[in-house]
Amino acid sequence: METKHVTCASCDIKCSVLADVEDNRIIRVRRDPDHPITPHSLCNKGAAYPDQIYHPDRLLYPLKSVGARGEGKWARVTWDEAMDEIGERLNAIVDRYGPESVAATAGAVVPYDLTRRFLNVLGSPNYVSGTYLCLGNTSGVNRVTYGWQPFPDYWHTKVIVLWGHDPQPNKWTAEYLWIRNAIKNGAKLIVVDPRVCFSAKRADIHHRLRPGSDAALLLGWLNVIINEELYDKDFVKNWTVGFEQFRQHIQQYTPEKVEEITWVPADEVRAGARMYASGPAIIPWNPTLDQVSNSTQGLRAMGILRAICGNIDAEGGEMMMGYHPTVVTETEISMTELLPPEQRAKQLLLPGAKLLSYEFWEEYNEASEKVFGRKWAAQVLAGALANPGAVVKAMATGEPYPVKAFINVGSDPVTSFTDARHMHDGFMNLDLLVTNDIFMVPTAQMSDFILPAATWGEKYDLHNHWDWHTFMIGGDKAVEPLGEAKDEYHFWREIAIRVGQEKYWPWETQKDFFEYRLARIASSFEEFIGAGGLAAFDEHPILGSNPQYKKYEKTGFATPSGKVEIYSELMEKYGYDPMPKYVEQNGTAISDPEMAKEYPLYFFIGSKGDPYFQQQGRNIASLRRLAPEPWVEIHPETAYDLGLSDGDFVCVETPHGKLYAVAKHSDEAHPKVVRVPYRWWLPEQAPYAPNFSGLFQVSDNNITSDSAAFADPEQGIPSLRGMMCKVYAVERSPEYSQALSALGASWGGFSDTWGGSGRTGGTREATAAKA
């Protein structure tokens, strides 16, 4: 038996774990006690990996659709046959419609840089990614304030703010462990969350805020910190622009005013602000502020808060790590510089929303070159992101120009993006849809070609969270891929060489490619892994022998002024607010009280109560057993008033649509706020048209809108939080029940943790009462 050091990609935290391998078969995945970054880190998703890699439903052979799109008639073909035809058809599409008519994506746990490289070399600006409303947009707005997206120093911090973010033993486990250790070392914890979540129960301060009002709370904290002079005066004086204007501007956000907007009492606002300002502090990235239509305002306020309290590039604060000095970075691999200006200008966006455009990104090139030695600098490979709603509109209608081809790697865009009907209509209207994936998810079901993908134990890994933290972490390949599954590098290169890109893909294999990237520090990938699989450098603040903080004192910040831009003239130039303010989202009970009479509850889509990561795991028994049905969390008293018992099947309806789920009572819920499940598909249901595995029953994208009316005006992202809904009882359809029962029966039954026992997050008394 051999033990391999691999990177788990059951979620995008990417813990380094151990895989025990016998006869080219993975027999178990276990914790690595010695890894310097993620020691002892593993969750039940990673532990269940053998069930994924050896799952009977894995796609193992290339398939070509030989019926209508979405009909489910497949012929098995060879990789060469598939790729030859894909190449032919792509070339024809590009000749006729231009490279901009080809869009592509990469899912959360597969490489982004390869998709970007392909599109940039091709000449298409239409890279679509879930990061547009998750981490990527954060990096874009952080860039406005201080030219980079910092990474928290969990290892030395004294105050942690978890803002709508709840890492737990089995959810973002590595981060949970860093936070837990920080708290054991004396760090204080502030939790901002309408729910009494796992972290809230352990917090020093808990702000139960109204979803969608986050920017107001941040502005309230800023009001307190500025008026009580708790900020870092030297830093503000030497390294910011616009402070005095901002001081005037912030006066309106008194704690009392903020209480009205956010539900957080004024004295709590003060307490939270003072605690944040009390020590080196971190606000780890959270999805919440990325998924509201006042996201830009909130993220700007958050950036200013970090900066004026002296937390930027300070020990225990948020580190501006910069690029790795010797390993070729993902940003370089992306080759954004190859995309010609006239092609960049064709990027599909919501009108007026330019913050994630190439045009806006270009404004930072001079500063980036000065500070980082390169143009087109970005973390999360998110410098510019096309708007999925605009892209599928172009697919469906040809406006403003047709998008005819889509290459889908490790993602399920049809169920990923707002709104489900628009996604469906756009993708069904393509001339060419190519998917590289492991299971037959809805977008795969609609594809012309499916190329089987290698899972994480079947390929090598090199990651640094897309240049967000500098040190690079490597993972070995544990076993050869099953069937004819291949890694993403192989997939992209096969297409690339057939469309004239061969000179940009000279490395024959993924391993060769990684060895190219590591060439200045290791002569082979084996050597790199053998030496620990970690590429740090002397100046690194966590791992280096000579850690460097406050690098801005030498280089300035990568903003037009070279300083932290509390006031941003660039935002002003684009017609956006130069300083953040509070803007109520459209479609809430506050902005549309008439409509809210019919939709009396607030909702948010999120909260990782499930044992899943995004869409994965619904066909893995040990995971699906824990949460067999999508569930809506609702406070028991609220449910009582609505006549909803624990375990009732319900419809969640908004002005935009409906989804179906089970009601789950929990006194962790805020009485006014329901939690809506996300990224569900039902592998036990009929795939293909028209049902597509329950797409229009359970996807959260049935209830949100991609229209500009409900979008963040600067970014163009939809809102998933703080909007209005109603919840009422319905019956499960016979098809739904039968399919689910059959699935459970095939696994020897679901556990009895579901059916309203309240076990997950329940109380001792409640469980005893039911026993």
Place this chain on the structure above:
Amino acid sequence: MTYVVTEGCIRCKYMDCVEVCPAQCFYEGATMLVINPAECIDCGLCEPTCPEEAIVPDSYPEAARWLDINQQYSLVWPNIRVAKDPPADAEEFHKRDNKFDEFFSPAPAPA
């Protein structure tokens, strides 16, 4: 692979862990609980709940001597799915050292 219950549990048996375990993999002895390593799904939800910090992942050095005990006794002790009240004198054994030699019993929980 698994979590294991270690010395802290002995004579305290707070059972907050049982409350949250989705895999029903706890087994009750007269003086402590154990986890069945084959049934544990590594979700980690039990670990932060224990007031004695008695539950650790198998990768911790202190887990080594407890893995066999958890393995062995989970096969003979009764499965516990619903938490009971801890013993009346649990507090007296809070954070005490060397509970294994003095107090461990191979007997299952009384019926």
